[in-house]
Amino acid sequence: MKSSVIKALQHLSDKPGNSFVKAIQHGSMSVEIYMPANLDPQTPHLQDELYMIINGSGEFINDDIRTSFQQGDVLFVKAGVEHRFENFTDDFATWAVFYGPDGGE
Numbered sequence: 377m378k379s380s381v382i383k384a385l386q387h388l389s390d391k392p393g394n395s396f397v398k399a400i401q402h403g404s405m406s407v408e409i410y411m412p413a414n415l416d417p418q419t420p421h422l423q424d425e426l427y428m429i430i431n432g433s434g435e436f437i438n439d440d441i442r443t444s445f446q447q448g449d450v451l452f453v454k455a456g457v458e459h460r461f462e463n464f465t466d467d468f469a470t471w472a473v474f475y476g477p478d479g480g481e
Contacts, residue, residue: 395410395411395412395413396408396409396410396411396472397409399471404423404474404475404476404477405473405474405475406473406474406475407471407472407473408471408472408473408474409430409469409470409471409472410427410469410470410471410472411468411469411470412461412464412468416460416461416462416464417460418459418460419458420455420456420457420458420459421453421455421456421474422455422456422478422479423455423474423475423476423477423478423480424452424453424454424455424474424475424476424480424481425452425453425455425472425473425474425475426450426451426452426453426471426472426473426475427450427451427452427453427470427471427472427473428449428450428470428471428473429445429446429447429448429449429450429451429468429469429470430447430469430470430471431447431465431467431468431469432446432447432464432465432466432467432468432469433445433446433447433464433465433468434461434462434463434464434465434468435461435462435463435464436451436459436460436461436462437458437459437460437461437462438451438453438457438459439454439457439458439459440458442462445461454480455476455478455479455480456479456480
């Protein structure tokens with residue numbers, strides 16, 4: 377299976393009002409492109425998650441710990457943990473990879 381940033385962003389632009397689109401799914405793993413506008417409304421997820429920052433920069437809150445992020449960074453979030461992106465640039469986009477059993481590994 378293969379996906380590309382360009383292809384995923386095109387699928388996202390074809391769905392006005394959506395901030396994410398699934399690019400690949402296999403077993404318990406799914407890969408999405410996530411590009412929120414102005415506000416990140418996420419709630420905790422059932423699976424562990426990786427974010428791989430494609431574009432932009434900002435701040436990431438992960439279980440009340442605030443860190444800066446930029447293009448090329450990889451961020452990990454345990455299943456069930458509160459997290460969100462804040463103060464991100466208009467060009468912010470990230471891959472989001474969900475994997476493993478509900479409740480995390």
